[in-house]
Amino acid sequence: xxxxxxxxxxEPLPALDRRRRIAARxxxxxxxxxxxxxxxTLAYSYGFTGIAIHEWLGIGLGLALLLHLTLHWDWVIRxxxxxxxxxxxxxxxxxVNLALLFGMTLCxxxxxxxxxxxxxxxxxxxxxxxxxxxxxxxxxxxxxGLVPVHLALRWRWLIRVGRRLLTFRPAGxxx
Amino acid sequence: xxxxxxxxAADLSAGGAAAVKFVRHLGAVTLVVAVVVVIGLAWNHFExxxxxxGVQASFDKQASASGRAPxxxxxxxxxxxxxxxxPHGRVVIVRNGPMNLGLGSMFDPVNLAVLRHxxxxxxxxxxxxxxxxxxxxxxxxxxxxARQLAPYRSDDEPDQ
Numbered sequence: 001x002x003x004x005x006x007x008x009x010x011e012p013l014p015a016l017d018r019r020r021r022i023a024a025r026x027x028x029x030x031x032x033x034x035x036x037x038x039x040x041t042l043a044y045s046y047g048f049t050g051i052a053i054h055e056w057l058g059i060g061l062g063l064a065l066l067l068h069l070t071l072h073w074d075w076v077i078r079x080x081x082x083x084x085x086x087x088x089x090x091x092x093x094x095x096v097n098l099a100l101l102f103g104m105t106l107c108x109x110x111x112x113x114x115x116x117x118x119x120x121x122x123x124x125x126x127x128x129x130x131x132x133x134x135x136x137x138x139x140x141x142x143x144x145g146l147v148p149v150h151l152a153l154r155w156r157w158l159i160r161v162g163r164r165l166l167t168f169r170p171a172g173x174x175x
Numbered sequence: 176x177x178x179x180x181x182x183x184a185a186d187l188s189a190g191g192a193a194a195v196k197f198v199r200h201l202g203a204v205t206l207v208v209a210v211v212v213v214i215g216l217a218w219n220h221f222e223x224x225x226x227x228x229g230v231q232a233s234f235d236k237q238a239s240a241s242g243r244a245p246x247x248x249x250x251x252x253x254x255x256x257x258x259x260x261x262p263h264g265r266v267v268i269v270r271n272g273p274m275n276l277g278l279g280s281m282f283d284p285v286n287l288a289v290l291r292h293x294x295x296x297x298x299x300x301x302x303x304x305x306x307x308x309x310x311x312x313x314x315x316x317x318x319x320x321a322r323q324l325a326p327y328r329s330d331d332e333p334d335q
Binding site: 041042044045046047048049050053066069070073074101102105106109110129131132134135138144145147148149151152153155 | 197200201203204205207208211212214215219223226281286287289290292293294296297298300301303304305308
């Protein structure tokens with residue numbers, strides 16, 4: 001990714017080309033993670049969005065999380081193998097991600113089971129109950145603590161990629 | 176010379192392999208998520224009291240065979256509620272006109288405080304984790320530097 005410029009030194013590298021050099025997968029990860037964070041923040045702020053948006057956003061987040069996990073499944077397998085090694089790295093990240101997987105899955109599942117607008121609108125009447133309502137609240141609070149930790153543990157990557165993707169340098173100015 | 180037909184076939188097979196890999200991973204993820212959901216259902220079935228006390232037990236006994244929560248009445252559009260013969264308890268209204276997304280509340284400045292509260296919590300947690308990570312790295316660097324300097328000191332000292 002940090003290879004030499006393909007153009008000659010006399011010809012300045014436009015900002016667009018600089019951005020193109022970032023791998024498509026890295027760009028997808030960055031923007032998708034950002035969308036997930038914004039979606040989660042909005043979905044958690046129930047009093048701000050109202051119940052209908054909260055429920056539809058929650059269902060959408062559930063599907064997006066499936067995709068997020070699928071895109072990073074290689075990492076999951078690789079790190080799970082390494083966790084068993086006493087000298088292995090990423091143990092903290094692995095544990096946080098495991099807790100987040102449980103928290104988020106149970107939060108979305110319990111949210112679906114206590115749905116009052118989205119599922120009844122589709123003609124589905126889930127069996128609600130105090131257990132699921134309590135579980136939804138507890139897991140939502142747990143995930144509010146874990147999502148920022150999950151993000152912050154990769155802050156160097158986020159800063160590095162974010163700086164390259166979001167910095168606009170006019171053509172003709174090079175570092 | 177490169178054969179363009181062979182290159183195209185290689186691209187196609189690489190794309191196909193990626194699609195198969197994606198579907199395989201999606202299947203594995205779905206399985207893991209299903210296991211977590213089953214754990215949640217088992218928790219509700221065997222140990223609901225750990226989360227809500229004794230309320231769940233009485234709720235389970237009342238659960239109707241239709242799969243609807245006890246005390247829930249489903250009203251079709253135009254049906255009347257209340258009154259001496261009307262439904263009691265929780266009421267679910269079915270497809271009564273277009274769905275109200277409640278978008279008005281999003282632009283109400285009063286409700287912005289809720290969003291601000293969430294963002295502040297996230298920002299504080301992120302700041303704490305980043306500070307811990309930075310201090311941990313600095314401490315590691317210091318230790319590594321100290322370890323690199325240590326052998327020189329011992330070598331320089333004359334043998335007694």
